[in-house]
Amino acid sequence: MEEPDCPEGSVPDRGGERRTASLPLPAAFLEFLSENGLDPAVYSMAATIPRYIRLKPGMESKIAEIEAELKCALDKVLWLPGFYAIPPEIQIAGSKAYQQGKIYGIDAASGAAILALDVRPGNHVLDLCAAPGAKLCMLADTLGTTGSLTGVDVAKHRLAACRTMLQKYSLGDRTRLFVADGTLFSLLPVNSRMQRMEGSIGVEENGSIFPEWTSRRSWKDRQKTRKANANGQQHLLAASEPELIYYGKHSGLVGQCKSDVFCPSVDDEACTSGYDKVLVDAECTHDGSIKHIQKFEFWGWKSLDRRVLDAERTENLLQLQLHLLTNGFKLLKTGGSLVYSTCSLTVAQNECVVQQFLSTHPSADLQKINLADNWPCRSGGIPKTLRFDPAVSQTSGLFVAKFCKLPT
Numbered sequence: 001m002e003e004p005d006c007p008e009g010s011v012p013d014r015g016g017e018r019r020t021a022s023l024p025l026p027a028a029f030l031e032f033l034s035e036n037g038l039d040p041a042v043y044s045m046a047a048t049i050p051r052y053i054r055l056k057p058g059m060e061s062k063i064a065e066i067e068a069e070l071k072c073a074l075d076k077v078l079w080l081p082g083f084y085a086i087p088p089e090i091q092i093a094g095s096k097a098y099q100q101g102k103i104y105g106i107d108a109a110s111g112a113a114i115l116a117l118d119v120r121p122g123n124h125v126l127d128l129c130a131a132p133g134a135k136l137c138m139l140a141d142t143l144g145t146t147g148s149l150t151g152v153d154v155a156k157h158r159l160a161a162c163r164t165m166l167q168k169y170s171l172g173d174r175t176r177l178f179v180a181d182g183t184l185f186s187l188l189p190v191n192s193r194m195q196r197m198e199g200s201i202g203v204e205e206n207g208s209i210f211p212e213w214t215s216r217r218s219w220k221d222r223q224k225t226r227k228a229n230a231n232g233q234q235h236l237l238a239a240s241e242p243e244l245i246y247y248g249k250h251s252g253l254v255g256q257c258k259s260d261v262f263c264p265s266v267d268d269e270a271c272t273s274g275y276d277k278v279l280v281d282a283e284c285t286h287d288g289s290i291k292h293i294q295k296f297e298f299w300g301w302k303s304l305d306r307r308v309l310d311a312e313r314t315e316n317l318l319q320l321q322l323h324l325l326t327n328g329f330k331l332l333k334t335g336g337s338l339v340y341s342t343c344s345l346t347v348a349q350n351e352c353v354v355q356q357f358l359s360t361h362p363s364a365d366l367q368k369i370n371l372a373d374n375w376p377c378r379s380g381g382i383p384k385t386l387r388f389d390p391a392v393s394q395t396s397g398l399f400v401a402k403f404c405k406l407p408t
């Protein structure tokens, strides 16, 4: 395999080839781009890269109506079913089509990452960094009326936004959402596990059984939240035990014993009863998301330093990405597929993470994404990996790698 030039900590400077972007990018960010060999000119494209929407399946007959409401043409993305490009200045959040759940705002590159996962009806799917949930919704739509979807995120308030989205688009039926650290999460898909535990369903002696979902919380839960709020910890990251904040009617939980559902997987159990498909859309510096970087004009460039560039955070981020990928792979069934993606354009957060992961996981087989032959992306630094470069793809920046789990 051709090896990418992986930095230890940072990538060599390309030598001051800085162009002025139309955004007043702060010196520290320009430095970050330079250290990672990235061209700041890409951030001047925010005004020309389209915004993308995805039509909820079955809404094709409403296109003319949606065009009239948004006052723009929906330009079909030929390489990505169900996706349409609209001018970047069009805001969809205030539209009825959006509020009524006929359209989603999701970048085309994100849509491609989901297609790469090749979700099939009946699959048990895990989204290990699910919030705020655009990809989760597309996964739920793709799954249809069989299988299950498990969404995990470490940030409770962000995962709560996923729950709102799922409910808005009526996609929560087969989904369960856990606030948990994705590097430690170890719960297997419930349907898959229960099939092997036939006879034990609903016969808990000391514990309790999941009733149908209700947003009303127990007294114990409310006490916990009250305590966290009092300590100013309402956005506290996940504790060691996963917290279930939503489950759908057909997620497989209703009628199951709580202790069975919260039973962590042991040894190689996931190889036979794990997830068929895993998405690790890892936390990253978001530098490839032009529209995200643009928002710092309003949030203040100072917070960019804190949220994106802090050296210690970046170093920890590389470890976090590797650990998320490693744990996602651990929870995958033999023969299953995993997609690792980030919206960073740096080599360190993409090819280097993939290379380090492959070097310690002989059962991980990096796969060619066949559909990508028609996509406006290029090969990443490691053959078979993909890079969406905003300048070429006219999408947000995204790195995508797909792995299959081989038998050991």
Ligand SMILES: C[S@@+](CC[C@H](N)C(=O)[O-])C[C@H]1O[C@@H](n2cnc3c(N)ncnc32)[C@H](O)[C@@H]1O
Binding pocket: 110, 128, 129, 130, 131, 132, 133, 134, 135, 136, 152, 153, 154, 155, 158, 180, 181, 182, 183, 281, 282, 283, 284, 320
């Ligand atoms: C790039 S965003 C994911 C975007 C999401 N897939 C979507 O399409 O909307 C990364 C997410 O990872 C979450 N995250 C960060 N550290 C995590 C961890 N240790 N375990 C699980 N999630 C984590 C963040 O809270 C954030 O919501």
